[in-house]
Amino acid sequence: MANAVILNQAKLKLLRARSGDIPFPIVTHMAFGTGGVSAGGEAIEPNENATSLVHEVLRKALDSHSFDNNKTMKYTGTIRNNECVGEKISELALVDSDGDIVCIKTFSAKQKDADIEMTFDIYDTF
Template identity: 30%
Template structure:
């Protein structure tokens, strides 16, 4: 089971952008965390009010972007072999250029060691 939310901050920015009051900042970073699950190992449901990734232990720049179809933006973030070892990754989030968390995902914990590389392909569908 996976839970995904667009944060309240992002929704506020979308509303203001559609009114022409602001431009939307680029998504520039991905955060990795270990706080997206409960003690039983089940994913917890984010509220959308979060300002940071649950249990965040690393924030990195987005590796790449692509448009697999014209209405979908694919963002790629990578937790590489030397990063986050000994953690159980269960939360990832997207940050915009202003440092605001705009989307958050909680999922079953994935153990991370130095022989594991975790690639997150996050599709934003419009």
């Protein structure tokens, strides 16, 4: 099972931008959510037709992005001490400059406590 997926709406934008029909929207934000696991606590497979996280609790500008090699971009986002306290984060998304989610990653729930920051990386690989 794949726990990360590029959404169909992102694929369509890529095709349209490559043809010159639209300007290419850049990735600007990361969204964090609590809806990435089943009732039994297992990570669920994201749906490539989704247009949102199952249960988004925070969206904020990326901390950074960087090339790891010639085919991978790493995007980093952080939940600060005072954000999402008590939430069980289990899904992430990259968001473009149009406000659309372009990919979703799910994973086992991570409890967010007030005395810690949580930093997440998503790798966009071709």
